[in-house]
Amino acid sequence: MPHDEFVFIGKGINRPLREVPSLVVNTSLAYRNVTHKDEEAGVYDLHQLLKFSALEEEYFYLPKEKTWYETGTHEKADTSNNFVEGQCISDPTGLENILVKQPQIIDYHFHPLNPELTRKDAEDLVNQLGSIIPQEQYDLAVRKFMQFDYIIFGAPSTVDIKKIIRNRVENADTPEDEYVFQYKVTGLYGTFSYKVNANAVQYFVQGGQPCQSVRQMSGHQSLPCVHEFPVI
Numbered sequence: 001m002p003h004d005e006f007v008f009i010g011k012g013i014n015r016p017l018r019e020v021p022s023l024v025v026n027t028s029l030a031y032r033n034v035t036h037k038d039e040e041a042g043v044y045d046l047h048q049l050l051k052f053s054a055l056e057e058e059y060f061y062l063p064k065e066k067t068w069y070e071t072g073t074h075e076k077a078d079t080s081n082n083f084v085e086g087q088c089i090s091d092p093t094g095l096e097n098i099l100v101k102q103p104q105i106i107d108y109h110f111h112p113l114n115p116e117l118t119r120k121d122a123e124d125l126v127n128q129l130g131s132i133i134p135q136e137q138y139d140l141a142v143r144k145f146m147q148f149d150y151i152i153f154g155a156p157s158t159v160d161i162k163k164i165i166r167n168r169v170e171n172a173d174t175p176e177d178e179y180v181f182q183y184k185v186t187g188l189y190g191t192f193s194y195k196v197n198a199n200a201v202q203y204f205v206q207g208g209q210p211c212q213s214v215r216q217m218s219g220h221q222s223l224p225c226v227h228e229f230p231v232i
């Protein structure tokens with residue numbers, strides 16, 4: 001399912017543009033989809049997509065032009081380890097001339113609602129566990145619950161947050177008010193906007209390591225944190 005897509009800049013595949021009326025998942029590397037519509041209309045498309053698609057897709061939305069450019073490549077659903085995880089590589093190669101003129105770029109993706117994974121699945125798994133729980137089963141149960149959390153709330157995954165930390169730290173010299181990138185993910189009940197705050201940038205620039213607990217860090221104001229809040 002949705003999460004832990006491997007989001008990093010791809011290998012530099014420049015694709016000709018193809019205009020399509022709605023946001024869709026495109027697994028072809030032969031072209032890049034472009035859709036002209038405002039943010040609200042695009043989010044509506046994403047909300048329809050996430051109900052039926054097993055694959056994730058990623059886009060750059062440019063508010064100034066009210067245009068969505070597909071950036072995801074190599075979309076696949078990894079079913080190893082009893083989980084379905086959306087994976088997608090972000091590759092905006094060829095869009096440089098457009099992107100450099102933008103005052104704001106919103107990196108959007110969505111988290112598919114995976115009908116194969118339900119809360120009952122997770123509860124059944126936990127109920128099967130005996131009083132002595134092997135670490136492997138415990139990890140599996142925890143993971144299932146985490147995925148359920150993602151499905152229901154569409155929250156940014158750990159990988160999503162690691163990505164924005166890396167991108168922001170690599171551009172740490174850019175002041176906050178000049179940083180053009182924003183990050184949003186759409187789930188079943190809404191869209192999350194998430195960002196790395198100034199304390200977190202400082203923490204990671206000084207050598208702090210993103211780790212498994214990075215999502216939990218968002219709940220502790222005394223720690224360098226990542227803000228997550230629903231916006232739509």
Ligand SMILES: [Zn+2]
Nearest residue numbers: 003005157160
């Ligand atoms: Zn994600």
